[in-house]
Amino acid sequence: MSLPAVDELLAGLHVVAIPMRVPFRGVRVREAALLHGPEGWGEFAPFLEYGPAQASRWLAAGVEAAWESWPETVRGTVPVNATVPAVGPGEVPGVLARFPGCTTAKVKVAERGQPSSADVDRVAAVRAALGREGRIRVDANGGWGVEEAADVLGRLARYDLEYAEQPCATVEELRDLRLLLGRRGLGVPVAADESIRKASDPLRVRDLAAADVVVVKVAPLGGVRAALEVVQACGLPAVVSSALDTSVGMAAGVALAAALPDLPYACGLGTVALLEGDVTPEPLVPQAGSLPAGRVAADPDLLDRWAAPPERTTWWRERVAAAHAHLDPGGPA
Structure with missing residues (x-):
C-alpha cells in the first residue's frame, strides 16, 4: 500500500x-x-x-x-522471558513474580555506574530463584569492551548462560569476542541486538560471523515483514524482543514471533509487566509463560x-x- x-x-x-x-x-x-x-x-x-x-x-x-x-502465523502462542532490570539481588524475586510461568530470564548487566560484582550478584540471585532448570541470558547493551566482556562472562559462565546479548558495541568487537571466548574455552553464545536493529546493514553480523543468535525487534526494523526478511537473510536462530512497548506495540512483536518458521528461544516480549499501566484492559502480560498472538485495541x-x-x-x-x-x-x- x-x-x-x-x-x-x-x-x-x-x-x-x-x-x-x-x-x-x-x-x-x-x-x-x-x-x-x-x-x-x-x-x-x-x-x-x-x-x-x-x-x-x-x-x-x-x-x-x-x-x-x-503475515500468517504458524503458532497461536509465543513463549516469553522475564526481564530483570539492574536491580539489587534482594529485588530479584519481586521482579520475577511479575512474569508468571516464565522459566527464562533476561538480566540487565553492564549498567553505567555499577561494578561488575553487581552483575554477578544479580545473576546469582536469578539463578537461585529460577533453579537449575531455568534459563538465563544477560544483556549488556554494548556496555563492555572485548577484554572486559570476556572477563565478566567468564565469571558469569558458572551460572550457565543461555547467551550474552550485545556484550560489545560494534560488529567487529562481537566477532573478536566470539574468537576470544572460544580460545578461553567459554561456551557462551553471543547474540546481536543493536548490531541488527541500529545498523544500516544488519547482515554484516552474518558476513563477519559475529553472532550465534540474532535479536530482532519489529519497530526498529520497519515492521513485521521487514523483520522476517532480516531473519531469513541472516540464517541464524532468532529471538524476538521488544522496546518497552505498550500492548499495542507488543502485539506486533508477538505477530513476528508467531510467524517465524522456527522459534528455538523464549522471546523478550513480556516487558508490559514493567509498566505501571497499559492502553488496554487486558494487557499482553505472560500467562503460563506465554503470550497469545492477535491484535490489541486501545481503550x-x-x-x-x-x-x-x-x-x-x-x-x-x-x-x-x-x-x-x-x-x-x-x-x-
Missing part, C-alpha cells in the same frame, strides 16, 4: 505517558504515540534520542500495524487515563511529521 498522508496519521494519534515500575535503561516514564488506521492500532515509540531518519523505521512499523494485515478510557501532557503531545506530533518525511510515499508503508 502507499504511505498514508501525515494528516491522516495525525488525525488518529493519541500520545500516552506511562510510568515504569522500576527504571529501565534510564527510562522512568515511557511515552508512546498510538496510531489508528483501517486495520486497527499501531505504535510509534522510538526512544527520545533517535533522530527523524532512524525514527522513520518505527513509524513504518506503526503504519504497517494500523494500515495493513500481518478510550485508558488513553485518557495515561494521556501525555499537551506539550508532550505536540512534541510527538511534530516527531511523527519529521519521521514521515523520511519515508517513501510511493513505496510500501
